[in-house]
Amino acid sequence: xxxxxxxxxxxxxxxxxxxxxxxxxxxxxxxxxxxxxxxxxxxxxxxxxxxxxxxxxxxxxxxxxxxxxxxxxxxxxxxxxxxxxxxxxxxxxxxxxxxxxxxxxxxxxxxxxxxxxxxxxxxxxxxxxxxxxxxxxxxxxxxxxxxxxxxxxxxxxxxxxxxxxxxxxxxxxxxxxxxxxxxxxxxxxxxxxxxxxxxxxxxxxxxxxxxxxxxxxxxxxxxxxxxxxxxxxxxxxxxxxxxxxxxxxxxxxxxxxxxxxxxxxxxxxxxxxxxxxxxxxxxxxxxxxxxxxxxxxxxxxxxxxxxxxxxxxxxxxxxxxxxxxxxxxxxxxxxx
Amino acid sequence: xxxxxxxxxxxxxxxxxxxxxxxxxxxxxxxxxxxxxxxxxxxxxxxxxxxxxxxxxxxxxxxxxxxxxxxxxxxxxxxxxxxxxxxxxxxxxxxxxxxxxxxxxxxxxxxxxxxxxxxxxxxxxxxxxxxxxxxxxxxxxxxxxxxxxxxxxxxxxxxxxxxxxxxxxxxxxxxxxxxxxxxxxxxxxxxxxxxxxxxxxxxxxxxxxxxxxxxxxxxxxxxxxxxxxxxxxxxxxxxxxxxxxxxxxxxxxxxxxxxxxxxxxxxxxxxxxxxxxxxxxxxxxxxxxxxxxxxxxxxxxxxxxxxxxxxxxxxxxxxxxxxxxxxxxxxxxxxx
Numbered sequence: 001x002x003x004x005x006x007x008x009x010x011x012x013x014x015x016x017x018x019x020x021x022x023x024x025x026x027x028x029x030x031x032x033x034x035x036x037x038x039x040x041x042x043x044x045x046x047x048x049x050x051x052x053x054x055x056x057x058x059x060x061x062x063x064x065x066x067x068x069x070x071x072x073x074x075x076x077x078x079x080x081x082x083x084x085x086x087x088x089x090x091x092x093x094x095x096x097x098x099x100x101x102x103x104x105x106x107x108x109x110x111x112x113x114x115x116x117x118x119x120x121x122x123x124x125x126x127x128x129x130x131x132x133x134x135x136x137x138x139x140x141x142x143x144x145x146x147x148x149x150x151x152x153x154x155x156x157x158x159x160x161x162x163x164x165x166x167x168x169x170x171x172x173x174x175x176x177x178x179x180x181x182x183x184x185x186x187x188x189x190x191x192x193x194x195x196x197x198x199x200x201x202x203x204x205x206x207x208x209x210x211x212x213x214x215x216x217x218x219x220x221x222x223x224x225x226x227x228x229x230x231x232x233x234x235x236x237x238x239x240x241x242x243x244x245x246x247x248x249x250x251x252x253x254x255x256x257x258x259x260x261x262x263x264x265x266x267x268x269x270x271x272x273x274x275x276x277x278x279x280x281x282x283x284x285x286x287x288x289x290x291x292x293x294x295x296x297x298x299x300x301x302x303x304x305x306x307x308x309x310x311x312x313x314x315x316x317x318x319x320x321x322x323x324x325x326x327x328x329x330x331x332x333x334x335x336x
Numbered sequence: 337x338x339x340x341x342x343x344x345x346x347x348x349x350x351x352x353x354x355x356x357x358x359x360x361x362x363x364x365x366x367x368x369x370x371x372x373x374x375x376x377x378x379x380x381x382x383x384x385x386x387x388x389x390x391x392x393x394x395x396x397x398x399x400x401x402x403x404x405x406x407x408x409x410x411x412x413x414x415x416x417x418x419x420x421x422x423x424x425x426x427x428x429x430x431x432x433x434x435x436x437x438x439x440x441x442x443x444x445x446x447x448x449x450x451x452x453x454x455x456x457x458x459x460x461x462x463x464x465x466x467x468x469x470x471x472x473x474x475x476x477x478x479x480x481x482x483x484x485x486x487x488x489x490x491x492x493x494x495x496x497x498x499x500x501x502x503x504x505x506x507x508x509x510x511x512x513x514x515x516x517x518x519x520x521x522x523x524x525x526x527x528x529x530x531x532x533x534x535x536x537x538x539x540x541x542x543x544x545x546x547x548x549x550x551x552x553x554x555x556x557x558x559x560x561x562x563x564x565x566x567x568x569x570x571x572x573x574x575x576x577x578x579x580x581x582x583x584x585x586x587x588x589x590x591x592x593x594x595x596x597x598x599x600x601x602x603x604x605x606x607x608x609x610x611x612x613x614x615x616x617x618x619x620x621x622x623x624x625x626x627x628x629x630x631x632x633x634x635x636x637x638x639x640x641x642x643x644x645x646x647x648x649x650x651x652x653x654x655x656x657x658x659x660x661x662x663x664x665x666x667x668x669x670x671x672x
Contacts, residue, residue, distance in 0.1 A: 059468055059470050059474055106343060128364075130379040132393050135347050149432050
């Protein structure tokens with residue numbers, strides 16, 4: 001008897017929020033041992049010869065497959081490079097790439113996706129080392145699904161549960177760009193010219209940050225946005241979090257679109273940003289290192305971790321404080 | 337301009353045969369470097385601390401998801417454990433599991449799949465260390481796709497290109513069981529009671545073989561069957577291959593069904609078998625070790641590698657010799 005409260009999978013179960021976490025806990029982790037209890041999109045394993053192996057996996061179902069600022073190929077490579085980087089493995093050993101394709105999919109599109117993956121690998125200094133190809137009949141799959149798994153080595157693993165009270169929270173740049181660009185592309189919104197996904201491999205940026213100072217926790221705010229990431233950090237490390245709303249960098253076009261649609265940018269997916277929890281003594285150095293990198297120019301301190309209210313996230317609006325809810329699901333299906 | 341001769345992906349491009357190989361070469365490996373030129377479902381990477389890291393990936397799209405002898409969960413774990421084992425990594429460090437689920441999929445079925453994965457992991461002595469969950473809308477995906485990637489360590493990597501002239505070819509048991517069981521289940525054939533998939537994790541069996549003697553090349557004959565595997569071994573090692581048809585172990589029920597349908601068992605998919613190329617001096621010891629293991633009881637010498645006719649595969653029927661064609665596609669879509 002599975003206590004998910006429902007008996008069929010719904011869209012929210014794949015949306016990176018509370019509903020997905022509950023499904024994973026109650027189905028995939030049922031009766032599992034301690035290693036699986038830490039189940040996440042990435043894992044760290046000690047190697048006998050020293051160092052740690054980091055392994056991650058991510059399937060990409062984004063629709064449309066080409067969007068302003070990127071495509072599913074760049075997303076698949078950057079997503080996995082970033083998952084590795086978030087755990088401290090900034091020089092990936094290699095990625096695997098497994099594609100499931102709908103019969104009738106244009107081979108020209110496949111070649112463009114391959115080129116985009118290859119270019120993004122080159123930018124990140126890695127490569128695809130193994131692959132798998134499956135085809136489903138026309139109508140059995142809408143287009144293409146790309147799974148990328150990644151392996152990397154690190155001598156200094158970073159965990160998303162490592163945040164400590166008094167840590168400073170830094171976001172590496174503007175938020176909401178990816179989700180808003182995909183939403184605009186999908187719905188043909190007029191303001192879409194100014195909206196571009198931020199999809200990018202962040203391993204170089206993270207390497208710069210880690211060289212500059214100590215980082216206690218790190219996470220990329222993809223599905224569910226910064227709100228979901230802050231809840232994950234607060235929950236796993238049992239700290240409280242307060243952020244200043246006015247300190248969160250948001251591009252004017254994203255702000256305008258979000259206002260128009262009545263969406264809080266904190267809930268919108270990103271594909272080229274990270275949230276870092278850093279001890280106060282290292283904050284200035286880490287922030288400077290981030291800002292010196294092209295992908296970190298708009299990095300900003302957005303808040304801090306506290307002893308009080310473990311597991312809760314509060315937004316200081318300048319006029320008062322409000323609890324930030326944990327997203328139950330993602331606003332937009334197939335955002336990544 | 338992609339020289340695949342067609343401009344859209346067809347079912348045969350996902351079928352493990354010649355058409356798939358051509359698609360991979362002409363799309364995925366276009367302009368790729370030497371590492372990608374060895375692109376396969378698995379890769380071997382040297383570790384700085386010594387030893388080699390083996391990485392594999394496989395997406396599973398089998399239909400139906402439950403079939404006589406197994407289900408998609410057992411298949412996903414065994415498939416990846418076997419890919420690792422074929423390269424010499426018989427003690428997997430861990431697997432990743434990324435599921436893409438159709439909205440409305442029964443959560444009870446998901447729980448049964450999870451249980452099956454967990455049981456098969458226990459049998460293979462490994463575990464799922466990281467996961468990802470995505471949901472597509474009803475009608476965008478037929479059921480569920482499961483990707484498993486695997487990582488393992490080895491100090492003695494085995495390659496499928498390692499076969500040498502005069503090597504003895506051993507198959508670890510009866511062939512055609514998986515494909516015939518799935519075909520029967522899908523079509524409601526009357527004889528399906530006697531047909532069961534052989535899906536099983538082979539790392540224990542392979543460990544026994546590697547302890548008994550030298551193994552030059554190893555490959556699991558999944559999509560495209562033993563025929564496809566022999567062609568891959570012959571092609572990659574530039575050796576000729578001759579097999580004796582009467583020496584190939586086939587269960588009576590599989591033989592009967594294959595005869596009825598006019599299919600050569602050599603072309604039918606397996607999920608619990610391996611083909612090994614072994615130097616003559618080690619053949620007896622390796623064969624004995626295989627036969628002493630529950631999954632290798634029916635192991636048999638089926639042929640040999642030759643200097644003559646590099647890249648070709650010949651079947652000795654007892655009455656004469658015929659060239660064995662390389663499968664262009666798999667007989668059955670979504671066999672794994």
